[in-house]
Amino acid sequence: MAIGLSTYAFFWRISSEAEKPLTLTQMLEETRELGADVFQICDYAGVEALSTAELREVRSTAESLGVQLELGTRGVRPEHLRRYLDLAEALDVTLVRSMLYSADDRPTLAEATERLREAVPGYAQRGVTLALETYEQVSSADLVDVVEAVGSEYLGICLDPANCVANLEHPKQVVETTARHVANLHVKDFTFARQAGWVGFTLSGCKLGEGRLDYGAMIERVRPGEKKINQIVEHWLPWQDDIETTCRLEDEWTRHSVEFLRSNS
Template sequence: MKLGISSYALTWSVGVPGYPAPLRILSACDLLEIAHSNGIGLVQFADNLPLHELSEEKLISLKELADSRGIEIEVGTRGTTPGHLLLYLRIAKILGATLCRTMILEKNLTNPLREIREVLPAFEESGVRIAVENHGLHTTKELASLFEAIDSPFVGCCLDTVNSFSALDCPKTVIQDLSPYVINLHLKDFDITRVDHQMGFMVLGKPAGYGKLDIDGLLKEVRNGQRDTNVILELWTPFMETVERTVLLEHQWLEQSLQYLKMTHFLE
């Protein structure tokens, strides 16, 4: 089990649609350098830093930089159409990645099931696993049934600890239903607070170790699993009046989170 960071740990630095861009937009190479400076040897590029927009020459340069810094790469995207997944398989092979995280974009699972089965032989031959993330569109039981139907060690769950609130599944339910299939973990801490007029709640991000997530229990459950699972830090940093103030905060949260995780669960 390795600790890594996602491009969704520094989402505001990459840029958030509908908000002003940061003064200096974080690039894929920048993320590698930040990981290296924090002693992290694993980076997952998600769909907010789309790798398919890079030329093959730039992908090769990214791989060379990662190798020089001793960093392993995981690739990420969204969607399950065969052409798109095979494109990311090619990118994974260029970058030496052995995991491709994706999300299902339609409510009915019939087509995604067929599409994943169609590309599965190519992924198996290349030694690259497909990690399907719970993203709130489906209940954890629906996703568990998908993994049961596919029944392959090369397809599993990218378990996100917060996303399934929108499907009315709390973190304990998510872990209970999906832990047998986990091959990738998005560790994202959170808090739930009442709004000031007391009529409603807000789910807000927190640095790892500073919220309500049972990180001890979660990592114990994942370590007891049958599959090799990396832990990828993500952050839901709240907007702080300006993008630049928000970027500053998310970098502070990144350092706080990594310090906590290294001290408590990933001792060097």
């Protein structure tokens, strides 16, 4: 098991709100500075536009820093997954996270299964695992059904219990349902707070260990150390009063999360 950071741990610092958004190189350098060993380039469209030389440079930078790379995208169209498999090979990546749906494509479970049956053998041939993330648009039970129907050791699940709350799935049940197929962990905490006037609730992120995620129970069930499953830090950090405050808090949360995982490993 290794501790890693996702581009989602830099969400505000790479956004257009930032005066000087961080580059991939800067995120890699900070990953190393914090003592994390993995960096997941997740839902980061810029990686698809990199030239062969630029991909080689990213890989070389990661190798020089001693940081393992992972990739993340959305969708299960075979041609798209093949594109990410090529990127994985160029970057020396052995895990790609995806989701059943993309912004412009919502296959049925049967369609998704057939697409994965077409795409996953290529991943297996190159020794790359494809991990489908748990989230509110697809129930965890349905996601497990798809993974089991394809039946490949190179297709697993990227577990993030927080995502499923919006589908009224209890995080502990999501963990129990998916545990045997987990290949990657997205670790972020979350909490509920009353809206102004006490009318309704807001579900948002919080510092790891201070919210509703039962991290200890999740780790006990999934056993990432034993199974060599990487734990990738993410956040749901709400916008603060200004970009400087937001970015400062994002950095604080990231540092806290790495230390929390290290002390609880």
